[in-house]
Amino acid sequence: MKKYINIIVLLLTLTGYGQSAIEMKTPENANEKFAQFIAKKKFVAENYYNGVANEKMRSIFTEKINKVASDFQSVATSGNPTDKKYQEKIKIGLSRFADVYMKLDTEDRERVCSYFEELMDIVGLNSSNGQLNTFMYGFDPMEKAKEKN
Secondary structure, eight states, rough: HHHHHHHHHHHHHHHHHOOOOBBBOTTTTHHHHHHHHEEEEEOOOBBOOOOOOHHHHHHHHHHHHHHHHHHHHHTSSSSBBBHHHHHHHHHHHHHHGGGGGGGOOHHHHHHHHHHHHHHHHHHTTTTTTTTTHHHHHOOOOHHHHHHHH
16 A cells, blocks of 8 residues: 555656746847737738627727736746746636637637737747647647547
């Protein structure tokens, strides 16, 4: 029995190390980029994207994504930004779209994800750890690929 307890403790310890936060360095021009991001019109027609026609919904979507930008900015200026803190802000930000998810068509969901990617680029965050894929497709295709192997 003691052997099993030791194995469980070891596994829990290793899991804890695998989830440790990685400290990140905020780029010097991040505040300027956040301000530019918040100021720009969002969910409008550009390139192959038709935009959100309903002005009320466009305003709601814009407010939600701008809150994510503010959340990211608060982490960036906190003095101790970590990938884990940004991941949590992604989770919170995506959850803000839960009440309007059914009003987002595929192109709008793609646009939401692209805005998240812009914010991730501002701070140098390389991955959403599958959160954007789950938002977009309802599952993370990378996890499905791992399961097949």
